[in-house]
Structures are given as structure tokens and as C-alpha cells.
Amino acid sequence: MSTRAETIRILERPFGAVRSDIRAALPQLGVLRTPRFHKILLANVAAVFLATAACALVVLKLGGLSGAMSPLGVAVAIGAVAAVAVVPVYAVLLRLALKPIQILERTAERVERGELTARATPSKFADPRIEQLTRVFNRMLDSTAADRERLREVAARAFQAQEAERMRIARELNEETAQTLATLLLGVGAVRRAADAKTQDELMEELRQEITDLTERVRGFARGLYPPTLKQLGVVAAVGAHVRAVEESSGITVEVEGDDVRGVLSPEGEIALYRIVQDALANVVRHAGAKQARIRICRHDSGVEATVEDKGVGFDLATAAKSPCLGLLGMQERALYVSGSVTVQSKPGVGTRLRVRIPDVKQ
Numbered sequence: 001m002s003t004r005a006e007t008i009r010i011l012e013r014p015f016g017a018v019r020s021d022i023r024a025a026l027p028q029l030g031v032l033r034t035p036r037f038h039k040i041l042l043a044n045v046a047a048v049f050l051a052t053a054a055c056a057l058v059v060l061k062l063g064g065l066s067g068a069m070s071p072l073g074v075a076v077a078i079g080a081v082a083a084v085a086v087v088p089v090y091a092v093l094l095r096l097a098l099k100p101i102q103i104l105e106r107t108a109e110r111v112e113r114g115e116l117t118a119r120a121t122p123s124k125f126a127d128p129r130i131e132q133l134t135r136v137f138n139r140m141l142d143s144t145a146a147d148r149e150r151l152r153e154v155a156a157r158a159f160q161a162q163e164a165e166r167m168r169i170a171r172e173l174n175e176e177t178a179q180t181l182a183t184l185l186l187g188v189g190a191v192r193r194a195a196d197a198k199t200q201d202e203l204m205e206e207l208r209q210e211i212t213d214l215t216e217r218v219r220g221f222a223r224g225l226y227p228p229t230l231k232q233l234g235v236v237a238a239v240g241a242h243v244r245a246v247e248e249s250s251g252i253t254v255e256v257e258g259d260d261v262r263g264v265l266s267p268e269g270e271i272a273l274y275r276i277v278q279d280a281l282a283n284v285v286r287h288a289g290a291k292q293a294r295i296r297i298c299r300h301d302s303g304v305e306a307t308v309e310d311k312g313v314g315f316d317l318a319t320a321a322k323s324p325c326l327g328l329l330g331m332q333e334r335a336l337y338v339s340g341s342v343t344v345q346s347k348p349g350v351g352t353r354l355r356v357r358i359p360d361v362k363q
């Protein structure tokens with residue numbers, strides 16, 4: 001295509017399209033990508049050159065001075081000398097002015113490389129805005145480091161809990177179940193060797209009773225590991241069954257109210273809600289000193305909401321936040337994992353209310 005045809009084609013294009021062409025081409029222009037130090041230095045030196053040359057030209061013209069060189073040539077030469085003379089001064093001043101930003105950049109690079117404790121040192125040449133930016137930047141790094149440390153603690157506690165659970169299962173299987181089975185085996189031998197039918201009947205009855213007890217214990221143990229009602233009857237029924245066991249062992253009375261929320265949550269959402277309510281209730285038993293508690297599980301516009309409330313001793317949230325509350329953090333992490341949330345309200349002497357929201361399966 002000829003240059004003329006190309007020019008006409010460009011002129012006929014809508015202005016917006018031409019503007020976006022220019023925008024797309026700009027980053028490819030090397031000069032725009034030169035470091036900011038050089039850009040500012042160049043702009044300042046150019047300004048000095050133009051201003052000095054212009055002044056010199058005016059003075060030469062007004063003074064009517066003439067020599068071997070034209071006034072314009074002399075003005076350009078004076079401008080060039082002035083521009084070259086100011087370069088070192090500008091370079092030093094600019095380095096000092098840009099140093100605080102350079103410190104921020106270097107710190108960000110060090111953190112990115114894995115030096116997580118690196119922080120920006122306040123520069124003597126920083127203006128108040130840069131000083132503020134340095135403080136905010138350091139605070140952001142501190143809070144990221146604190147979050148990372150908390151997550152590490154939660155993960156470490158989760159691993160410890162998993163190991164403790166495995167030990168408990170191994171002990172139950174080995175010391176309780178296997179030992180009872182061994183005793184039953186001895187019992188079977190005794191039945192075989194029984195002298196008469198009456199003794200045999202009595203031994204058989206004892207064996208039957210022991211097998212019934214063992215079956216009940218194994219079922220109870222399995223229920224504790226994973227509530228079977230959760231899959232079959234939903235989270236409200238599962239919480240109800242757990243609450244009955246807690247009432248029996250702790251002596252506190254727990255009122256449970258619940259909408260039918262079956263099918264609202266994903267299976268992960270259901271187990272998260274169940275475990276969080278279970279942990280919150282464990283906290284009531286352990287810390288609240290209350291005789292009563294209340295659990296409500298209801299349909300919420302975008303999912304399910306559960307509250308666990310007690311009118312016990314309560315606690316100061318600000319004080320608790322200073323020490324790592326790994327139980328509460330674990331609940332929050334568990335809820336976050338299924339895009340839910342946990343909020344706690346508590347006041348010393350008034351009581352505690354923990355609210356968990358889990359979004360429905362469609363969210």
C-alpha cells in the first residue's frame with residue numbers, strides 16, 4: 001500500500017481506534033522505558049538548556065551584539081554549557097530525592113526473594129508522604145508475617161490433633177477392642193470345655209452380653225469419629241445427637257432449634273458447620289461455666305447460619321486476640337475453607353455468642 005493510501009486509511013479510522021493504536025505502540029518506544037532517574041534528569045537538563053539559550057538569545061538580540069557566530073549559535077552554545085554544568089548537581093539532588101523510593105523497591109525485591117524479615121529503613125531525605133508510605137509498607141509486611149505465623153500455628157495444631165486422634169484410635173482398637181476380643185476367644189474355649197449344658201448356657205449368656213457391650217462401644221466410638229446421622233439425616237439431626245452426648249457427659253442443658261436445611265450445603269459445608277458448632281459447644285463446656293446453652297441452625301438468604309450462645313462468664317475479645325486463640329482461629333480457617341465466616345461476640349459476665357455462616361452449594 002502506498003504511503004498516501006496508508007495515511008488516508010489512518011485518517012479515516014475512528015479517533016478512539018487511533019488512540020488505542022498509539023497507546024499500544026507507546027510501551028514499545030524504548031525512550032519511555034528508560035529509568036525514571038534518567039527521564040527526570042533529562043527533562044530538567046533540557047529545561048535549563050532551553051531557558052538559558054532563550055535568555056541568552058534575548059540578551060544578544062536586545063544588546064545588538066554581533067560577532068563571528070550568529071546570535072542563535074551563541075545562545076545554543078551558552079545553553080549547552082549551562083545544561084552540562086548543571087548535570088552533576090541535578091544528578092546528586094535527584095539521587096537523594098529518589099532514594100526513599102529506591103529503598104522501598106529494594107525492600108520489596110528482598111521480600112520477594114524470600115527475605116521475609118526485610119523492612120524499609122526510613123530515609124532522612126523522605127518527605128512526610130513517603131515516610132507515611134514507608135510506615136504503611138512496613139506495617140503491611142508485619143501483618144503478612146503475623147498471618148503467616150498464625151497459619152503455621154493452626155497447621156501445626158491440626159497436625160498434632162491428627163496425630164493425637166490416630167493415637168486414640170490405635171489405643172481404642174488395641175487396648176479395648178482387641179483385648180475384649182481376646183477375652184471372648186478364651187470364653188469360647190471355656191464354653192467348649194464346659195462340663196454340662198447348664199454351665200454352657202450360663203457361659204454363652206455371658207459371652208452374648210460381652211459381645212453386645214463391645215458392639216455398642218465400637219458403634220459409639222465410630223459415631224464420635226464421624227457422625228453417621230450427618231449423611232443420613234442432615235446437620236441438625238447430627239448436632240442434636242452430639243448435644244445429647246454432651247448433655248450426658250457434662251451435665252449442662254443445651255436447647256437446639258433448627259430449620260430443615262438438608263440439601264442446602266455441600267458435603268464439605270455440612271461437615272464444616274458441624275465441626276464448628278461442635279468446637280463452639282466444647283468451648284462452652286470448657287470455659288463458660290454456664291448451666292445452659294442454646295444452638296440455633298437456620299436457613300440464611302445465601303446459605304445456613306448457626307449460632308451457639310451461652311450466658312456464662314464470657315471473655316474480653318481484645319485481650320483474647322493478643323494471645324493465639326488457636327481453637328477460634330481453627331474454626332475461622334475451617335469456615336474460610338468453604339467460603340464461610342465465623343464471628344464471635346462476648347462480654348465478661350454477660351456471655352458468648354458464636355455465629356457461623358456457610359454459603360449454600362450454589363454460591
Ligand SMILES: Nc1ncnc2c1ncn2[C@@H]1O[C@H](COP(=O)(O)OP(=O)(O)O)[C@@H](O)[C@H]1O
Nearest residue numbers: 283284287288314315320325326327328329352
Ligand atoms: N463460650 C466461652 N465462654 C467463655 N470463654 C470462652 C468461650 N469460648 C472461648 N472462650 C475464651 O477464649 C479462649 C480461646 O478459645 P479457643 O481458641 O477455643 O482456645 P482453647 O479452647 O484451646 O483455650 C479460651 O481460652 C477462653 O478463655
Ligand SMILES: [Mg+2]
Nearest residue numbers: 282283327328
Ligand atoms: Mg477451644
